[in-house]
Amino acid sequence: MIWQLLIKDLQRRKARPVGIIVWLALPLVLAFLVGLVSSGGSSSDQPQITVPLLVEDHDDSFVSQFLLGAFGRGELGELFSLTPVDSGRGRARMDAGKASALLIIPLGLGDSLLAGKSSTLILVKNPAQSFLPKIAEETVSILAEAGDRASRLLDSPLQEINHLNNRDNAPQDIDVARIAVQINRIIRRAEPVLLPPLVQVTEQTIKIKENQPTPSFSLFAYLLSGVVIMTLMFMLDNLAKDIFVEREQKTLFRLLTTPVTRRQFIAAKLLFMWLMAFLSLLLVWLFAIIAFNITPPSWLLFALLVVVTTGALSALAGLLYSFIATRTQASGIVPAFVLVFAMLGGAMIPLETLPGFIRQLAPFSPLYWAVYPWQRMMAFGDQNFGVILFLGVLAAFTLAGNGLTFIIINKRVRL
Template sequence: MKKILLIAAKDLRLAFRDRAAIILMLAAPFLLTLGMALVTGRLASPGGQSSGLSNIPVLIINRDGESLGNALVETLQSAELDELLDAQVVEDEEAARRAVDEDQVAGLVIIPPGFTQSVIPEQAAIIDMAAEPVKLQFYANPARPNSSAIIETILREFISRVEEGRVMGMVSVFQMLTSGVVSPAEAQAYGDEMRQLFQSAQEEDLSVFEEAGTLNLKVIGAPEQESVRFDVMAYMAPGMALLFLMFTVTYGGRSFLAERRQRTLQRMLTSPTALPQVLAGKMLGTYLTGVMQLLILIGGSSLLFNLRWGDFWGVLALILLATFAATGWGLLITAFARTPGQVSTYGSAIMLVFGIMGGSFIDLSMLPDFVRLVSRITPNAWALDGFTILGLGGGLSDLTRPLLGLFALGCVLFILAVLRFSRRRDLVQ
């Protein structure tokens, strides 16, 4: 055990003395995170102006003119969204579409006639469970994908809340009718009352963004709990850290094969040191380097971006198990590579692929189902799930699934790597 620890300590020391490694392990993720913070408006300039997305121009045509249509217009023009959106109500649809096509605005929201009536009809007691509400229309500008995505997110959140209230109201009245709690005659009065309550709810503050880059998630039905504000940096910062963690875990593999090429490995094995001890020491050194990398990045981002990562023990557990799973990939790459250059090539390719598939660059919910399924072979996806849970106010007890996923992934990768190493006869030649 002492020999394993000595080898690990040596590799850890060498990793943090390598200037090129320091740049890729620490400087690069910090700079990328800073750049994404500037793009999304997470950082503000001294003058108070957002340095990212702001005043996104969007046009609205309200052909509904009733409570829900008016509530959506008020939401898009609310004070909470004033810095993010520049929403204007217009009447001419043809001119509005032309403005989108000519890249003058980011999108056009069309509230169709009958939108309110399709959700909360006047005859509230007449329940049609199969009825579909009239759909909103959003004409997006493909030249402004980020701005369009933000507007679409706001609309989807609005629709989600409206649909939730609609279905709950319909089911409640239906259950009262079928159970005999109320008669059909009484259902009309209950339906009218629910309609009034629902309309009143739509007139309240329905804004889903309080400021650029921040989601305001309100806990419905639990007023004693505080609203949880999800900072997008709590997703971007760990995404960049996990991306470059995949570079770090190949460092031990490159070192191992470099020592083999320089024949220092063979000389080491002439001493009372077995090959499994050398491999274990190298991988332990890689693991400790990865843990130190994530700890430094998390600590630095907390100071630089004033970022709250959430529950301490949850963050620590994610760091330890995410590095464990990533180290498994590093060991497996080393088991198949024959030169340090191959480890670097394979590692760089996997780092980029895992960054895309695992959600470091794009929200996994925007990817097809089969991609989300395949992404579970990446430490990035599991760990980002965990960091998102912590960002939403969760704790260690809420991380069972991502932690088990990371542990299982790491175990499978280590087993495959050991089986591959056991078949190689060229390591000591």
């Protein structure tokens, strides 16, 4: 009986194929667009990112000038937009959202460095932004590390410079020459290590053999993992409405006068939702695998994940509909839930771009559990990301969610 109901729903979709084609094509189109965005375009086409960085220089020594000069040279000069601010005004501009970070150079930084004492740079990050303050933090850390290494390497001549600085009279030429020779010797001793450096970075393009898992990160697969889950949820929302459609067109009433039971009707609807979601997810990833040369690290894991992901998403859609009384209610409430779940779960926007407090909420979104394993597997080529945990959670949700949906709808569905 369930089989007959399933065939009937497939026939109905086949008779009006536009709706289902749109739902199947949507993630494919999105996948294609995401693919183009993540793989195409020359660097000159990319928008220039600039990090607005405020600086309060309380030290104003040659060391602090050297540090700030580093932000104005080469690639750092293109990346950072440095704005000196007076003491106390930096915070106000940060609060107004006009900068990504505020670098505070404390008084005595130069003296401390010359004296070999530790000193602290303060970087205040704008909490409303995610990426840009992170860039500022990384850059300042690198410069601080470089300053620390330089002060240790040139400890003796720096001590001498400090001593000369503290004298009342100007340094004599002989002293300057002696220190210069000393620095020159240290650099020469370090030359085998520094020039050429032991660690070289060279750019290479490697050929990936066909059918060999790509070891590198795929931004396309990463973004697609979220987009496809969100699209599936909207498709399932549309399919779940069919319970109301059958009620409104009175076919549910008629079905229940035949040997079909209420339970069989609900089971067939849930099965149909799962089947459509399964086919859709499979098609999207097969398209991505063929068109964008992404290969899952394990086909078994891929197959299992398709089954449990679609099972869990169908259960989620079913559960949302368990508490809905009419089609009008469903049209208003369910998409709102899906959007919130998608946002929190990283299906709409990558979690890494969201503020920290939202990232902490991610595990509370059911979609997080569906998106994350796909990102790890397809984008990072990872098959050891706690696979058992995620598969287990999705499988458990499939069973519990569908079971609960079945019980609630069976009690609530009206003729």
